[in-house]
Amino acid sequence: MRLPPTERIAADAVKAWKVTAHLVTVIPLLLTVASLILPSFVDFFNYWIGAGLAVFTIVLWVFSAIILPNLRWKRWRYEVFDQEIYIQHGILIVTRTLVPMIRVQHVDTQQGPILKKYGLATLEISTAATTHEIPALLEAEASDLRDQISELARVEQDDV
Amino acid sequence: MSKPKRLHPLSMLFTVIQTIRQMIVSLLPPFIIAIGDRSWLILGVATSLFLVLIVIYQVLSWFRYTYQVEDDQIRIEQGILIRKRRTISKHRIQSIDLSQSVIHRIFGLTKVQIETAGNDHNIDAKLHAVRMHEGKALHDHLKYNKHQNAQDHEASEPLNQTENEKNAKHYPSKTIRLQSLFIAGSTSGSFGVIIGLIGVSFSELESLIPDHYYNRLTNWVFEQAIPTFIFLAIFFFILLWAFGILMTLVQYWNFTITRYDKELFITRGLLEKKQSTIPLKRIQAVGINETVIRQPLGFATLYVEVASGEVTNSPEMYTILFPLIRKKQIAAFLEELLPEYRYTQSSMAHVPKRALPYYLVRMGVLPLIATTIVGIFAFEWIVLPLVITVLALILAYFQYKVAGYQIEGDQLTLQSRKINKDTVFVNHKRLQSFKLKQHIFHRKQDLASLDTAILSRFAGRHLILKELNEHDVDRIANWYSYRNEDI
Structure with a gap:
């Protein structure tokens, strides 16, 4: 097996992912609460549905907010060479991606409110046929990398 | 001007x-x-x-x-x-x-x-x-x-x-023979579509034909003995078949492909004459498609993946390079008209034996679940899902049999099967990205899947080869990598 990439993404990524997971859990939580209250008002609604939803919510929360972010962070690696970008990610299914510089069409950085809070940004690399992502890099690092990649990708492009 | x-x-x-x-x-x-x-x-x-x-x-x-x-x-x-x-x-x-x-x-x-x-x-x-x-x-x-x-x-x-x-x-050129066109038509399997069309038009007809005629007709049909029924069915089938052949003839009549310096030029059609030009530098990949009917007969269709913004109404996902060709002649055909791509059948590296269970499970699991459900709730119908399961497993075995790759200079050849056998030739520089995928069980068994993307008519097309030997995928990765470095 080829060596995995060396660079890790920002450590704060774990925090950002956890916050996102907490926020996402609010939706099933509200549903659970609603389905626990509802049976007191209408007959056809059963408490079992509420109980099921509650279990689902807790499992979802434990996985997405406590277990997965750390594992995900540990697996996330990337490395930018002069000729290509090398990315590794995935918990159960590990994916390693090679994107040659001369195939890169454009590079974006993007930042949502949660990432902004932690001073992070996501780098998105597009080829003519695919897009690839390096999530949660430090802002400065992300924009440096973006400039660096677009500089490297500027070598003479033969068609497509 | x-x-x-x-x-x-x-x-x-x-x-x-x-x-x-x-x-x-x-x-x-x-x-x-x-x-x-x-x-x-x-x-x-x-x-x-x-x-x-x-x-x-x-x-x-x-x-x-x-x-x-x-x-x-x-x-x-x-x-x-x-x-x-x-x-x-x-x-x-x-x-x-x-x-x-x-x-x-x-x-x-x-x-x-x-x-x-x-x-x-x-x-x-x-x-x-x-x-x-x-x-x-x-x-x-x-x-x-x-x-x-x-x-x-x-x-x-x-x-x-x-x-x-x-x-x-002198520019090399090839024209399809009438005989090949007949074979192409009779093996096209397009009658499935035509049956659907006729089914629809029949249900429409029902509302148009006056009631008593319709009743009389159906009565007549039901009064007939079974041999007549079978005869009618066969007759109908042959009619559809002939129609399929006719459609192919009209569409690909006098199909001629000519190689110029920088482009391929195709003319075809009986009623509607069509010309199309394929600039060589737009060609992303060349493929051989062997349908289930054609493969045992040794015939195949040649096609190219072309990067193009053209949005056509045609259901074809790719551009036909030659409608029907003997598999033995493909190598010669490519050498004459498209020497940029080579077809050599030897030295294809195949998927290892320990990958077979993955193929069987992937295809078999859904029909197996269906069989179980049917077995519990409606046992008298068990034969149908059982047959489907067996067919799926047979297909899975052949998917496993076919899957393989070959590297020759700048060219990567990937062979795989969904239902039809598909062999794709891609040049190194046409591959947009390269992915190695491995899940937990794969890691223990030194297996890995490979996923590359090329540009095609609609955005990208992924070429996927599942459960190869890990060192094989590494070999392809090294071949693909632009870093000159031996790991």
């Missing part, structure tokens, strides 16, 4: 037909309501008013549509109220295709389609009808006469030169 020209007046006919065809669907409901109300007068007035409006509009747009060829560009002006001017530079033109429908051919006209590289097909120009010689001149001027020429008379000279050059130099 500098005066603005109009299209042939007959182009109005085409645009009128086109508009009516486009609008007919949205106009059908009010039409039907009007018929139901028996308000013939309103219907007649509305229809004729509508037709008059369309005709006036099309006449005006024909009048305002001009095209003009300059040194190395074509300029098109159009629009009745809002004037649009479009200039397409010769260097940006990817292909110019001439096609003729039956009406075109009666009047010696041709349709000219100018295609550029952009994703927006609105940018491409379409001249609905010009005289044949005019179309040819346009084609030759914009395609072959690459030198700048200020004056017209000068421009015509190099044009002739290139014509002569073209005639002098």
Whole structure:
């Protein structure tokens, strides 16, 4: 097996992912609460549905907010060479991606409110046929990398 | 060639037909309501008013549509109220295709389609009808006469030169034989589609045929003995088959492919003559498709994946390079017409034995679940899902059998099967990205899946090969990697 990439993404990524997971859990939580209250008002609604939803919510929360972010962070690696970008990610299914510089069409950085809070940004690399992502890099690092990649990708492009 | 020209007046006919065809669907409901109300007068007035409006509009747009060829560009002006001017530079033109429908051919006209590289097909120009010689001149001027020429008379000279050059130099070319076309038609399996169509039209017919005729007919059918039924079914089947062959014949009649220096040129069609140009540098990959029916007979279809913004209505995902060819002849065919791609059947590295369980599970799991459910709730129907499960497992075995890869110089060959066997040749520089995927069980068994992407007509196409030996995937990764480094 080829060596995995060396660079890790920002450590704060774990925090950002956890916050996102907490926020996402609010939706099933509200549903659970609603389905626990509802049976007191209408007959056809059963408490079992509420109980099921509650279990689902807790499992979802434990996985997405406590277990997965750390594992995900540990697996996330990337490395930018002069000729290509090398990315590794995935918990159960590990994916390693090679994107040659001369195939890169454009590079974006993007930042949502949660990432902004932690001073992070996501780098998105597009080829003519695919897009690839390096999530949660430090802002400065992300924009440096973006400039660096677009500089490297500027070598003479033969068609497509 | 500098005066603005109009299209042939007959182009109005085409645009009128086109508009009516486009609008007919949205106009059908009010039409039907009007018929139901028996308000013939309103219907007649509305229809004729509508037709008059369309005709006036099309006449005006024909009048305002001009095209003009300059040194190395074509300029098109159009629009009745809002004037649009479009200039397409010769260097940006990817292909110019001439096609003729039956009406075109009666009047010696041709349709000219100018295609550029952009994703927006609105940018491409379409001249609905010009005289044949005019179309040819346009084609030759914009395609072959690459030198700048200020004056017209000068421009015509190099044009002739290139014509002569073209005639002098022998370009390899291949035409399909009638016999192959028959085989292509009879193995096309397109009758599945036709059966569907006829089914639909039958259910429509039911409402049109007066009730007592329909009843009498069905009574007659049900009174017949089973042999008659079988006879009818066979007759029907043969009819459909013949129809399928006919369709293939009409579509691919006299299919000829010619290799020029920088492009492939295809002409085909019996009623509607179609020309298409495939610039070599737009070709992303070449593939061999062997359907389940054709593979045992040793036949295959050759196709190319072309990067193009062209949005066509045709259901084909790719461009046919040759409708039917013997598998043995493919290597020779490619060598003659497309030497950039090589086909050697030897030294294909296959998926290891320990990958077989993954293939079987992947295909078998859903039908197996279905079988279990049916077994519990409706045991008397168990045979049907069981048969499907067995078929799925057989298919899975052959998927496993076929999967393989081969690296030869700059070319990667991937062979896989969904239902049909598909062999794809890709050049190193056409691969957009490379992925190695491995889940937990894979890691223990030194297996890995590979996923690469090429550009095709619709965004990207992923070429996936599942459960290869890990070191094989690594080998491909090393071959693909632009870093020269041995790991």
